[in-house]
Amino acid sequence: xxxxxxxxxxxxxxxxxxxxxxxxxxxxxxxxxxxxxxxxxxxxxxxxxxxxxxxxxxxxxxxxxxxxxxxxxxxxxxxxxxxxxxxxxxxxxxxxxxxxxxxxxxxxxxxxxxxxxxxxxxxxxxxxxxxxxxxxxxxxxxxxxxxxxxxxxxxxxxxxxxxxxxxxxxxxxxxxxxxxxxxxxxxxxxxxxxxxxxxxxxxxxxxxxxxxxxxxxxxxxxxxxxxxxxxxxxxxxxxxxxxxxxxxxxxxxxxxxxxxxxxxxxxxxxxxxxxxxxxxxxxxxxxxxxxxxxxxxxxxxxxxxxxxxxxxxxxxxxxxxxxxxxxxxxxxxxxxxxxxxxxxxxxxxxxxxxxxxxxxxxxxxxxxxxxxxxxxxxxxxxxxxxxxxxxxxxxxxxxxxxxxxxxxxxxxxxxxxxxxxxxxxxxxxxxxxxxxxxxxxxxxxxx
Numbered sequence: 035x036x037x038x039x040x041x042x043x044x045x046x047x048x049x050x051x052x053x054x055x056x057x058x059x060x061x062x063x064x065x066x067x068x069x070x071x072x073x074x075x076x077x078x079x080x081x082x083x084x085x086x087x088x089x090x091x092x093x094x095x096x097x098x099x100x101x102x103x104x105x106x107x108x109x110x111x112x113x114x115x116x117x118x119x120x121x122x123x124x125x126x127x128x129x130x131x132x133x134x135x136x137x138x139x140x141x142x143x144x145x146x147x148x149x150x151x152x153x154x155x156x157x158x159x160x161x162x163x164x165x166x167x168x169x170x171x172x173x174x175x176x177x178x179x180x181x182x183x184x185x186x187x188x189x190x191x192x193x194x195x196x197x198x199x200x201x202x203x204x205x206x207x208x209x210x211x212x213x214x215x216x217x218x219x220x221x222x223x224x225x226x227x228x229x230x231x232x233x234x235x236x237x238x239x240x241x242x243x244x245x246x247x248x249x250x251x252x253x254x255x256x257x258x259x260x261x262x263x264x265x266x267x268x269x270x271x272x273x274x275x276x277x278x279x280x281x282x283x284x285x286x287x288x289x290x291x292x293x294x295x296x297x298x299x300x301x302x303x304x305x306x307x308x309x310x311x312x313x314x315x316x317x318x319x320x321x322x323x324x325x326x327x328x329x330x331x332x333x334x335x336x337x338x339x340x341x342x343x344x345x346x347x348x349x350x351x352x353x354x355x356x357x358x359x360x361x362x363x364x365x366x367x368x369x370x371x372x373x374x375x376x377x378x379x380x381x382x383x384x385x386x387x388x389x390x391x392x393x394x395x396x397x398x399x400x401x402x403x404x405x406x407x408x409x410x411x412x413x414x415x416x417x418x419x420x421x422x423x424x425x426x427x428x429x430x431x432x433x434x435x436x437x438x439x440x441x442x443x444x445x446x447x448x449x450x451x452x453x454x455x456x457x458x459x460x461x462x463x464x465x466x467x468x469x470x471x472x473x474x475x476x477x478x479x480x481x
Contacts, residue, residue: 053218086172086191090198091196224263230271234248329371334383340453350370
């Protein structure tokens with residue numbers, strides 16, 4: 035093991051793996067958990083290591099933290115990958131932990147990477163052994179545990195959210211890798227300007243592994259100067275990062291977070307933010323028509339009758355995309371996104387529809403009033419279907435004042451309450467005028 039970090043092994047082992055800390059004090063990031071007085075720090079200090087889920091994006095140190103916990107607690111470390119392991123592997127891990135506990139009276143940590151990939155049966159297989167303390171269960175996931183893990187497992191663990199590393203933390207890792215002659219690239223005497231370090235750190239987007247992989251590739255591309263030093267410059271960085279897409283995990287949390295940001299930007303009437311998030315989503319490889327579908331939902335949910343043109347604008351953009359293809363079609367969808375962001379907003383229709391569905395769910399199925407029923411047959415007419423129905427077009431101003439179109443049990447119930455924004459302000463005034471006609475008609479009926 036003495037030559038583990040020798041020059042030859044450097045050629046075989048990725049820089050990100052070589053630079054893993056071997057002591058908790060060297061761990062970078064997650065200060066909200068590990069600083070003095072924080073939750074995980076307190077548990078470790080008290081010697082009360084517990085089963086947990088480490089939830090966070092790639093490259094934030096989930097695997098490294100699990101390994102360091104075992105070192106700190108002098109626990110036997112076992113690891114499974116949910117991508118490759120099955121029930122047999124889980125049983126073998128249980129057997130190994132039991133033997134370690136019996137023979138050496140030593141605690142074991144079972145680290146399960148990508149734990150969200152285990153199905154319910156596989157997750158359930160851990161439950162009795164987590165419960166009786168056979169091992170401390172540490173699962174790592176990039177997906178929301180509330181959606182991907184079953185409640186039985188969640189009830190037996192604590193969930194810790196790990197954050198992306200900030201620029202200062204990534205810079206610290208970068209500089210350490212450049213200077214470390216044992217595990218890092220120090221023997222190569224690489225140099226980087228502050229400006230180029232910032233470029234590399236920003237390209238990593240909070241992912242330590244990504245940062246070190248970039249640096250590893252860059253170290254292979256530099257040309258050594260006569261003085262024995264080599265500079266990682268803009269040309270090298272361009273080669274390293276040109277084919278590196280931004281984070282976008284379709285179907286995962288990052289995907290839904292960006293879509294959520296786009297939706298909320300449009301709802302919040304910020305066209306610039308809407309365009310930014312749309313560009314981020316497209317840059318990550320999302321189908322542009324997914325954005326169009328979201329805009330259709332926005333046009334009904336958030337704009338509604340305040341500007342009915344928004345719905346048609348989105349439909350037109352959708353059709354334009356099919357006719358023009360991505361380049362011009364994306365611009366048409368951006369056109370619709372900006373229009374929707376700038377349009378007057380109202381969720382009155384959305385709320386009215388929810389209220390109607392809720393009422394229907396919570397009340398009896400009332401009969402259709404006789405005067406509103408269809409009367410296509412002699413029998414139907416003999417039963418009074420359609421009697422006393424007032425045809426609105428034959429009424430003054432095309433409105434049958436005082437007529438009721440709801441079951442008598444729900445007479446005059448109101449779902450739709452227009453706002454005073456955009457066209458809906460005019461709709462509201464129209465409905466107030468019709469209500470006044472209804473009141474006058476009822477007053478005249480009882481005089």
